[in-house]
């Protein structure tokens with residue numbers, strides 16, 4: 001989409017999604033300001049940095065009186081939202097707030113029932129109130145900006161820069177070859193949104209003046225189609241020369257043998273259990289697509305991820321080779337392969353503790 005240069009403010013802009021929004025806005029020729037503490041990462045080249053700290057009184061004074069055509073915010077704490085609204089809302093052309101599908105009260109069914117919001121001045125960073133805090137943040141933005149506000153609720157965001165990187169285990173593990181543990185059933189639905197697709201859409205939506213509240217998520221696909229797609233993408237890239245050798249193991253067996261869902265150590269990335277999360281991977285993508293979201297093919301998402309990570313891979317979710325080998329051996333009723341410890345030592349990547357909530361998204 002061709003756009004006129006605009007004054008764009010990204011509240012955040014030093015990591016992952018907000019950094020991608022800022023980078024793409026610079027690439028579109030906008031005048032981009034990134035406002036953050038500057039402790040988490042770097043603003044993209046070409047963006048101007050304004051130091052703010054939303055957690056202290058007067059911490060956003062540097063923004064007061066400024067004017068922006070489009071503002072993007074990723075805040076998680078309600079008390080961080082009001083000061084920026086006070087400073088900027090009256091003169092902002094469009095306000096895009098990034099929420100989360102964790103605002104929905106239920107994960108076992110697809111339902112639009114929300115958590116009760118926390119207090120609008122809550123400063124509680126606890127993961128237990130993440131969804132309720134985002135509901136409160138959404139309400140503050142909606143009340144102040146009305147039809148200038150677009151609130152989007154992403155599910156799992158995947159792509160380069162993801163600090164939990166639930167996607168990355170699969171291409172990295174497939175690149176190693178051998179028998180690969182996969183969570184049955186193949187039909188288990190999952191969803192994601194590519195960070196680049198999401199940021200592109202938010203910029204387009206600001207240009208179009210889109211308002212309202214929308215989920216930001218791709219179409220549900222089965223775990224089988226997903227893993228086949230990752231394998232096919234790696235074959236296309238020349239990373240592997242044959243389809244990955246997947247062994248599908250039922251959920252009960254995985255849980256009994258200490259395999260975790262979703263993220264972090266001893267997990268199978270992106271896998272969630274049934275029936276507790278049956279609504280988690282099957283929210284409708286149609287409304288966001290009707291509002292302009294364009295979804296990359298999985299092959300492109302994997303290719304971008306691989307290009308960004310292959311040179312220095314960092315495994316942030318997934319199983320060690322020893323753990324995977326033990327589970328597969330138990331499943332087949334045979335002894336584990338003692339050589340797997342060597343493969344773990346040779347891995348160029350390690351599983352650190354997750355830095356942000358395991359189950360975010």
Ligand SMILES: NC(=O)c1ccc[n+]([C@@H]2O[C@H](COP(=O)([O-])OP(=O)(O)OC[C@H]3O[C@@H](n4cnc5c(N)ncnc54)[C@H](OP(=O)(O)O)[C@@H]3O)[C@@H](O)[C@H]2O)c1
Pocket residue numbers: 011012013014015016017018019035036037038039040041052053054055073074075076098099100101154155156157158360361
């Ligand atoms: N990752 C997922 O799969 C997922 C899924 C669903 C929803 N979400 C939502 O998507 C968004 C992701 O945003 P993101 O990728 O940009 O990561 P993020 O970790 O939410 O980024 C927070 C940004 O805000 C800044 N910040 C934090 N505390 C601040 C403070 N006190 N004052 C000023 N700035 C502060 C940080 O920079 P400094 O630390 O440098 O200040 C950083 O740039 C979030 O809204 C998250 O809730 C994520």
